[in-house]
Structure formats: C-alpha cells, structure tokens
Amino acid sequence: MIYDLYERDFGRELQRYGVTDFVPSEFATETGGVPPMGLWDNAMPTIVRIQRFRSYIGKPIVICTRAHGRRGYRDYRANNAVGGASGSIHMRFNAFDCTVLGLSVAETVEAMERLFPGRDRDLWGVGTYSTFVHWDTRGLLGEPAPARWTA
Secondary structure (H helix, E strand, O other): OHHHHHHHHHHHHHHHOOOOOOOHHHHOOOOOOOOOHHHHHHHHHHHHHHHHHHHHHOOOEEEOOHHHOOOOOOOHHHHHHOOOOOOOHHHHOOEEEEEEOOOOHHHHHHHHHHHOOHHHHOOOEEEEOOOOEEEEOHHHHOOOOOEEEEO
C-alpha cells in the first residue's frame, strides 16, 4: 500500500518537474523501501539535472544499478548493506548512482561538465567508480561542495 502511494505521488512530483525518462521505482531502496515524503525536495534538484543530462546526451541512463546493490535513496539498513558512509547523502535522498548506456565513466563525467556551467558544478558531489558515477547536489543541502572522488 505505501509503495503504491509512493509510486503515484512521487510520480506526480516527477511529472511536475518535467522528468519524463525516469519512474519512482528507480529511486526506492533495493528492498522496496521508499524515501520519506519529507525528503522529496532534496531529490528534485539532482533528478532534474539528471533528466536534463539524459535529454542532452540522448542515451538511456540507468539509475540505481541493481548489479551494484545501490539505489538512489538508502535507508539506514540499505546504506549499511552496501557499506555506505555513515553520513551518506543517499540517506538524505539527494544522491544517485548512474550508468549511461554506451558511455564510459570518464565520458559520462566529461559530458556532464560540458553541459553544466562551472557555477552549477560547484554544487555537486561527483564520485567516479569503475562502472558508475555518483552524482548529488550536496551544495544545495548546505554541505561542502564541490566534492570529487574516485573509488
């Protein structure tokens, strides 16, 4: 029941912000946990940028790759299960792990930086991993930004 309400209501939020290429299930935890409604505003700045990026590159973006056991939102249990940092931005529903089909991690980051001007990038946290890019807008949450790392 809660998941159905999340699908409906967060789906409406995505539509309201013009997000057309993603669905609510892509942002829930691996175990079906849903982000609390009070965190939804944290997610939208990052999701809107990912949507804009998707439109720019014209390639599918997979959010929350199951192969890595990661999801956009992580509750405490999901965060511990993937070995996430204790203060992970994922638990605040502002971070998403993304794979762009047909682009390497390096090509993905290069394309992100071409699309968005420097000031916008100053709000980001971007982590590069072997098969995906972590992307958040931590600066809008008052967290130190920009942040860059490679794992």
